[in-house]
Amino acid sequence: MPAFEKLLIANRGEIAARVIRTARALGYATVAVYSDADADGLAVREADEAIRIGPANAAESYLSVEAILAAAARTGADAIHPGYGFLSENAGFAQACADAEVVFVGPPPAAIEAMGDKARAKARMIEAGVPTVPGYQGDQSVEVLTKEAARIGYPVLLKASAGGGGRGMRRVDGPEQLADAVAGATTEAQNAFGSGELILEKLVEGARHVEIQVFADTHGNAIHLGERDCSAQRRHQKIIEESPCPAVDADLRARMGEAAVAAAKAIGYVGAGTVEFLLGADGAFYFLEMNTRLQVEHPVTEEVTGQDLVAWQLDVAAGQTLPLTQEQVALDGHAIEARLYAEDPRAGFLPQTGPVHAWLPAQLEGVRVDHGFVEGVDQGMAVGSDYDPMVAKVIARGRSREQARRRLIRALEHTVLLGPVTNKAFLADLLAHPRFVAGEVSTQFVESSEGVEAELGARPGASAADFAVAAALWAEGRRDLSLTRAGLEPGWRSAHSRASVLELREANTEDPARVELTPEADGWSVRVDNGEPSRVRVLRRDPSRARARVDLDGLQRDVITLDQGEALILERDGAALRFSEHRPHDNAGDAGSDGRDGIIRAPTMGRVLALAVAAGERVEAGARLLTMEAMKIESTLTTPVAGTITELRAAVGDQVDNGQVLVVLEPEPETAPETAPES
Known part of the structure; x- marks a missing residue:
């Protein structure tokens, strides 16, 4: 009898869709599970069957052992792939699968438990002779x-x-x-x-984070498939990963691989696992931990080995031997992966939420995009606050590291995600940084004084050229709605060849711009804030791909753009600029949006974890008010002014919306600085 026939994927998003593709290619029937937040996700559409397991709250859906096993029983699934995160490293879940006679695509419960506690895992590694910090x-x-x-x-x-x-x-x-x-x-x-x-x-200063991909089967075979460099991190979260590591040669790879395999054998490991090491500048390496699951960054190993690691997992779970011996493993070329997050680097990397107006992954040679969204414009997708803010992984491979790096930058430029703010421009900056180009990034680099994070505050707002292009696209969009060039939109001053005047505001730019548009035979003459006029032509436009070809004073280029009627999005250098028509009353109610009026609002959707103040309490400027969690990221809200708390409009455990008022305080009048008496 076969080991299993129908595979349930106990996860969501890009990893669920990725596992489904391989499982179906191998002839397995597939079942997706989904919470209320993921009912329209890509994995649900691609699976043979899909079953609801609960509300958006992960504790009642993806983290519920009972709900997952009930879904398997109802659909007749006889195997479960846990993906990564959620229940993937839960020994109790692995045991529950065994008790229900469902194949768990992962290591045995004892191996998960052995590595689940860092202190005990480290003791086991010392016993096995693996170098430790x-x-x-x-x-x-x-x-x-x-x-x-x-x-x-x-x-x-x-x-x-x-x-x-x-x-x-x-x-x-x-x-x-x-x-x-x-x-x-x-x-x-x-x-x-x-x-x-x-x-x-x-703390090993200036170290790299290097991990070894290991695999073991039930027949006593265990090998490694080379290393991945995961040193580009922020707050200990990986951002960019690559294989092979620029600092690892064949001899060091063999020694680290031997140590990783020894670690796996020491706990009776089966399946895919990752042994993580710190690599010092002197070449010494130290065991950090072992992840008893498939890693987020596994695609870079697949790209340089030519192997499908999910296929390996399914074969091992079915009782087969590993398809390669250690001597047969070969690394060819280089691969780099960037994690695309819904977060705002200019706002302390706060997670971002909201509808996804356009999702169009790059389609370029040597590029792979793993994601969980349905492709297209206005497909009903959204980024919520219930799960991790990673929305996709963009992977590029090349004959050399430099070719892979260049391809990845281009892939990011060609990946369209319009809606929530993302870290796309930040990723491109990091990939282009001289230290990354030279392959000299340590785990402290991104957050150091010379790292990319420190440079983000200098990114310029919308330029006059951006306003000119946006205005022309804005006008073209309204002309396409059966409006003539002579009359752009009701309320605009326009008469045949006379200039139309409007004010455009860009969400990230402080002041609106006054724009004059004069129609020409094949384009527009655009003057921004009484500057020199520019000639803008919209050569072609494809709303289904959120793209347009624009000629600005003789320079043609493709731009990512989406006209939403009340606003127009234009992406430049990886940063999305949102333009809207400005009227004097637009700012009514905006005063004090920075909290200086005593109104403290939620910066994003999330859950209140802790309150640090009480009604009636006096606080100084900079005092901590409360702690929020959004997509596994904690953030602390402080007050920009001194004053007395008059209202607390949220309690611990409350789910709050972006912009919701959380705390109200009565600001104290600012004291004028003392001046020296006149002499």
Whole structure:
């Protein structure tokens, strides 16, 4: 009898769609599960069957063992692929699958449990002879941790024993910081993983984060498929990954691979796993942790090995042997992956939510885009606040690292995601940074003084050229709605060849621009803020692809644009600019939107985790008011002015909308600075 026939994917988004494609290619029937938020997702459309498992709240859907197993029973699925995240590293879920006689496409429960706790995993690795970072795990008292930190030597890193992804992690540079760091890390770890236990490790400065892809079958075979460099990180979250690592040669790869395979064998591992190491500048490497699942960044390994790792997972779960021996594994070329997030780099990387007006992934040679959206314009897709803000992975391969890097930048430019603000421009900046080009990025680089994050504040707002192009596209759009060039829209001053005048506001630019448009035989003469006129021609326009070809003073280029009627989106250098017609009353009610009027609003959709103030309390400017969580990211709201709290309009646990009023305070009048008396 076959091991299984029908596969249920216990996940969502891009990984669910990606697993479904391979499973169907191998002849398996597929079942997608979905929460209310994902009913129209790509995975639901691509699977043979799809079944609702609960509301958007992950605890009642994707994290519910009962709901997943009930879905498998109802559809007759005899195997479950957990993807990554959610229940993928839950030993209890793996055991529940076994008890229900459903094949779990992953390692045995004992292997998951062995690596699920960082402290115990590290002890197992020491026993197996795998190099580990000097550290301490044990008594959690501040007194003992202070003593151990001094023994290890500052700086040190506090890490949550039960989790990862940067949650419950704090850098400590001296003993005076330790108590506060322990308190903060313990609370965050408890909230994120249900355990506040911490471990202490030496912080290896200037290190790379290098991981080894391992695979093992039920017949005693275990191999590795090379390494991935994941050093481009922000707040311990990976941003860009590549294979092979620029700093790893064949000898080091063999030694790291041997250590990773030893780690897998030490716990009786089966299936796909990733052993993560810190690689020091001196070439020494240290075990960090083992992820007992497929990794987000697995596509770069697939691109350089020519192997389908999901197919390997399904074959191993069906009892087959690994398709290659260690000697047969070969790396060919280079691959780089960028994670596209719905987040605003100019607002502290806060997660962003809202409807997706256009999603059109790049279609270029050597480029792959893994995603979970339905392609097209106005397909009803949206980014919500219930899940991780990653919306897609853009992967480029090439004969060399430089070719892969160039292709990835072009792929990002050609990927259209209009709606929520994204980190697309940030990714392009990082890929173009001289340090990245040279392959010299460490885990501290992005957040260092010379990193890309520090340069984002200097990005210019909309230029006169942007306003000119937007105005021409705006006018062309209204002409297409059966309006003549002589009369653009009711309310505009326009008469035959006379100029039409309007004011355009760009959402990220402080002041609106006065724009004069004069129709010409094949285009527009556009004057912005009484500057020199530009000649703009819209050569062609394809609304179904959110693109237009524009000639600005003789320079032709393709632009990403979408006319929404009340607003026009124009993307420039990876940043989306949103233009709308400005009228004097447009700003009514906007005063104080920065909180200086005492009205504190939610910067994004999310859930209130903690309140730091009470009604009637006086606070200083900069005081912490509350903590929110959106898409697994915590943010703290502070007050820009001193005053007295008059209202708290949200409670702990409340789900709040973007822009919702959370706190109201009575600002104190600003005190004028004292001046010296005249002599």
